[in-house]
Amino acid sequence: MKSEPSYLPKLSQYQLQATPNAYRPLEEIFQCHVWNLDTITLPMLNGWYMHDNQPLTHLDNGVIYGSLRAAAKQHPDIVQQCHNAFSKTEKDELTILNESQYTDGIFLYVPDGVKVASPFQIISIVNTQDNLLVQNRHVIFLGKGAEMSLIQCDDSVRYGNTFLNIVTEVFMSEQSQMHYYKTENKEPESQLFNHLFVHQQGHTHFHSNTVTFNAGYIRNNIVVNLSEPFADAELYGLYLVDKSQRCDNFLKVHHIATDCTSKQLYKGIMDDEAVAGFHGHVVVHPDAQRTAAFQTNRNILLTDKAKVNTTPFLEIYADDVQCSHGATVGQLDDEALFYLRSRGISERNARKLLMFAFANDIVNYVEISALQERLGDMVQRRLNGELTICDQCMLSDADHRDFVFPIDPSKI
Amino acid sequence: MLKIENLHVSIKGREILKGVDLQVNAGEVHAIMGPNGTGKSTLASVIAGKEGYEVTEGRIYYKGRDLLSLSIEDRAREGIFIGFQYPVEIPGVSIANFMRTALNEIREYRGLDPLNGAQFLRLMNEKQKVVELTDKLSNRSVNEGFSGGETKRNEIFQMAMLEPTLSILDETDSGLDIDALRIVANGVNHLKTKDNATIVITHYQRLLDYIVPDVVHVLFDGKIVKTGTKELALELEKRGYDWIKEEYESAK
Numbered sequence: 001m002k003s004e005p006s007y008l009p010k011l012s013q014y015q016l017q018a019t020p021n022a023y024r025p026l027e028e029i030f031q032c033h034v035w036n037l038d039t040i041t042l043p044m045l046n047g048w049y050m051h052d053n054q055p056l057t058h059l060d061n062g063v064i065y066g067s068l069r070a071a072a073k074q075h076p077d078i079v080q081q082c083h084n085a086f087s088k089t090e091k092d093e094l095t096i097l098n099e100s101q102y103t104d105g106i107f108l109y110v111p112d113g114v115k116v117a118s119p120f121q122i123i124s125i126v127n128t129q130d131n132l133l134v135q136n137r138h139v140i141f142l143g144k145g146a147e148m149s150l151i152q153c154d155d156s157v158r159y160g161n162t163f164l165n166i167v168t169e170v171f172m173s174e175q176s177q178m179h180y181y182k183t184e185n186k187e188p189e190s191q192l193f194n195h196l197f198v199h200q201q202g203h204t205h206f207h208s209n210t211v212t213f214n215a216g217y218i219r220n221n222i223v224v225n226l227s228e229p230f231a232d233a234e235l236y237g238l239y240l241v242d243k244s245q246r247c248d249n250f251l252k253v254h255h256i257a258t259d260c261t262s263k264q265l266y267k268g269i270m271d272d273e274a275v276a277g278f279h280g281h282v283v284v285h286p287d288a289q290r291t292a293a294f295q296t297n298r299n300i301l302l303t304d305k306a307k308v309n310t311t312p313f314l315e316i317y318a319d320d321v322q323c324s325h326g327a328t329v330g331q332l333d334d335e336a337l338f339y340l341r342s343r344g345i346s347e348r349n350a351r352k353l354l355m356f357a358f359a360n361d362i363v364n365y366v367e368i369s370a371l372q373e374r375l376g377d378m379v380q381r382r383l384n385g386e387l388t389i390c391d392q393c394m395l396s397d398a399d400h401r402d403f404v405f406p407i408d409p410s411k412i
Numbered sequence: 413m414l415k416i417e418n419l420h421v422s423i424k425g426r427e428i429l430k431g432v433d434l435q436v437n438a439g440e441v442h443a444i445m446g447p448n449g450t451g452k453s454t455l456a457s458v459i460a461g462k463e464g465y466e467v468t469e470g471r472i473y474y475k476g477r478d479l480l481s482l483s484i485e486d487r488a489r490e491g492i493f494i495g496f497q498y499p500v501e502i503p504g505v506s507i508a509n510f511m512r513t514a515l516n517e518i519r520e521y522r523g524l525d526p527l528n529g530a531q532f533l534r535l536m537n538e539k540q541k542v543v544e545l546t547d548k549l550s551n552r553s554v555n556e557g558f559s560g561g562e563t564k565r566n567e568i569f570q571m572a573m574l575e576p577t578l579s580i581l582d583e584t585d586s587g588l589d590i591d592a593l594r595i596v597a598n599g600v601n602h603l604k605t606k607d608n609a610t611i612v613i614t615h616y617q618r619l620l621d622y623i624v625p626d627v628v629h630v631l632f633d634g635k636i637v638k639t640g641t642k643e644l645a646l647e648l649e650k651r652g653y654d655w656i657k658e659e660y661e662s663a664k
Binding site: 333334335336338339340341342343344345346347349353354356357358360361 | 460463484
């Protein structure tokens with residue numbers, strides 16, 4: 001067995017001790033109850049990739065997935081190409097902290113020309129009553145013309161103070177396509193920081209859709225580099241926050257090459273004293289002629305105390321560009337409310353119908369129909385105040401169960 | 413069924429209706445005509461319960477009850493339907509979902525069990541035929557990107573679904589070509605029974621060729637200044653509204 005490359009952070013005694021144990025079969029615990037959704041599941045518990053002594057899986061078509069640490073040993077050439085390569089352009093304190101301290105993460109490799117039919121699904125669950133710091137590093141590599149979808153679910157099931165600091169680096173070779181769906185449903189005591197760095201070569205298409213149902217404090221940073229001509233990025237997001245929850249989305253899209261396109265569409269509903277933020281930033285570099293970049297952020301505030309900070313921001317250094325940005329903050333449309341009520345619908349239900357329509361607009365961009373349907377259903381229940389955590393998930397009644405995961409950290 | 417007594421209505425302090433009296437009985441079709449800006453749509457809006465309309469004087473009784481004390485949704489649940497002149501677009505809410513929510517809330521109000529999915533779809537298919545609507549349209553968002561004809565057919569489709577006791581159709585003929593007009597009018601006629609009543613608000617006589625009224629009223633300067641039979645509508649078509657104006661001015 002090769003040794004770990006030196007750039008991987010050394011695991012501390014604390015981190016090793018914090019590794020979880022399980023007695024139930026993994027596939028049972030991480031079974032996702034989205035009907036008709038077949039995924040390749042990548043289970044993570046308290047920041048560790050859960051596997052039955054098989055840290056890396058090699059499929060016949062050349063696809064590799066599993067633990068990043070294991071991949072760094074077995075496929076150092078691929079990992080080194082992406083690891084820390086793109087995050088360094090927009091480095092902040094938390095990314096640096098992650099770089100020096102992360103335990104493990106997911107490695108995903110799709111070789112040239114391979115189109116993976118089933119989506120990958122990272123189910124990341126925090127299940128602890130203790131205070132816990134989780135730092136993960138995910139590295140995703142798409143070869144030329146490769147295609148894949150990734151669903152990433154962040155859930156928490158126990159009440160502990162948790163801090164998650166996750167960095168994901170995506171490298172897209174030319175003509176590759178990636179759909180990235182992220183659902184976040186977290187305890188009020190949790191802090192979740194996501195940093196997604198996407199590096200796109202020519203003629204690539206990246207699509208992300210981030211749906212936040214519940215947050216303690218969540219911050220989603222997305223940095224996209226459109227580095228070669230005809231790369232396209234579409235970033236969608238929905239945040240539904242209430243009580244004292246907070247959710248911030250920071251997006252930065254660099255148009256570095258000519259003829260690239262990007263779109264940002266984020267929507268949010270804030271209730272009670274919740275606070276949300278949208279900071280969309282598009283930088284059109286001097287040589288990026290014929291750029292088309294669009295930014296929209298729409299918000300509904302349901303109370304006087306709810307708050308949203310929105311800053312759509314364009315920074316343009318090229319002259320032949322087509323860009324637009326806009327933000328709205330408002331209440332529900334009175335005319336529409338009246339129309340619905342004039343057909344016998346109560347004010348309460350009329351409001352719910354309108355809020356659902358507003359929010360589900362984002363979900364409609366999800367291209368996996370089973371997931372779209374399920375997310376729509378979750379949005380509906382969230383707006384009805386019925387959704388706390390993904391309640392079809394095996395872990396939803398985890399309060400009544402004890403999960404003990406026996407894994408041996410030395411084998412990671 | 414509907415009795416309006418000396419109704420005065422203001423919008424932002426400006427008096428629009430200045431003492432309207434009207435009685436509509438079950439089985440009747442009334443037409444309210446008149447030049448633009450005389451308060452026809454205001455009358456419909458007040459009956460619907462729209463905000464911003466202040467009733468300064470007078471009463472509206474519906475089935476013997478004080479209509480103005482009812483909420484917007486309760487008026488609909490009691491069987492009042494307004495076909496709007498400019499129905500609002502509601503992106504993201506499908507007509508099917510909208511109608512199912514409305515119908516089941518009305519049924520609940522009346523102590524009936526909600527319709528299940530299959531029953532609802534059957535009803536919707538049946539009622540779509542009344543206004544020659546396609547399935548495609550019912551899956552679209554309410555009024556979003558509809559043509560003028562489609563919005564009005566959608567209004568009549570909703571009327572067919574909700575089976576109101578009193579329907580008020582506000583300028584339903586505006587923006588319609590002759591085919592759409594025929595479809596809409598056929599829909600309205602098809603829904604007519606001896607137990608319900610319809611008020612057609614219109615500027616032109618054209619719609620009344622298809623929906624034949626029992627009574628025609630002329631609303632002018634916030635009052636009903638003339639009431640007659642369907643021949644009155646024909647006369648208005650021929651002579652315009654100027655003679656009404658002159659009669660009214662000289663009577664003052």
